[in-house]
């Protein structure tokens with residue numbers, strides 16, 4: 001199963017475990033996924049520098065396969081995290097938010113492959129012009145920060161594939177091998193799954209969080225803070241209160257204060273799934289069991305093969 005992405009990165013399967021703050025801010029999930037032949041990605045954004053450095057050392061000791069590092073480039077600690085990633089000579093960068101131009105040359109010089117997360121055609125073209133190796137394209141089904149434009153993965157991936165020559169990793173709304181087959185059919189050369197990997201023992205979020213993902217159906221998520229930098233999360237007391245305030249025409253300062261009073265950390269680490277930001281994608285409705293990450297990769301590939309056979313037999 002060769003694509004330009006599997007060739008570029010040296011991975012066996014065209015599958016990525018998405019960077020997820022807190023959930024994949026640890027070594028064991030990344031090691032399990034990379035050892036299973038897919039691309040494990042550590043989310044460095046919320047990590048303390050010393051924890052990030054330690055986790056990178058653990059990953060290097062735990063796998064000789066490629067792994068990726070996600071750093072939001074406009075984050076408060078980005079400069080320090082980038083220096084640590086550079087010192088560790090990471091094989092793959094999956095950068096999000098902010099432009100790649102400033103950092104790209106030094107990482108290129110040590111052989112790091114640079115993938116950039118985008119959520120619009122305009123940003124895809126800008127990242128391509130800056131010289132990145134490949135794109136990760138997020139559609140509106142995605143958990144975390146989907147495109148403010150609310151364009152779906154199905155439409156945005158197809159549009160970007162036609163607009164740029166770079167290989168594309170499609171992201172958002174996929175939880176099984178049939179979904180992977182669908183996005184490969186659109187021209188993506190790998191597919192990234194976040195929410196599916198939340199429901200693994202290796203994901204470092206509270207059990208309440210995992211149970212909420214299993215319990216959610218496909219209409220169980222909502223976009224909070226539409227019109228700004230929205231987040232997709234599972235519906236809970238926080239999202240209901242925020243949306244009620246919006247409907248009541250609350251002033252922006254009040255909405256900002258409500259938004260800031262809640263956090264992903266509150267849900268992920270403390271298990272407060274009612275008042276925390278319970279980020280997850282629409283694909284939560286397709287996830288029904290907790291499975292070890294390596295088993296998830298194995299099943300995804302079996303399901304992908306099954307989908308290919310089904311299509312070939314039509």
Ligand SMILES: Cc1cc2nc3c(=O)[nH]c(=O)nc-3n(C[C@H](O)[C@H](O)[C@H](O)COP(=O)(O)O)c2cc1C
Pocket residue numbers: 018019020021023043045070072095096117138141142143144145171172173174192193194195196279280281282283
């Ligand atoms: C809990 C959670 C945290 C996330 N944190 C990040 C992050 O730190 N950096 C990032 O680039 N994307 C982040 N994302 C987005 C994912 O990388 C990915 O785009 C998304 O999960 C794909 O959609 P899916 O959940 O339907 O598979 C996060 C998503 C979730 C669910």
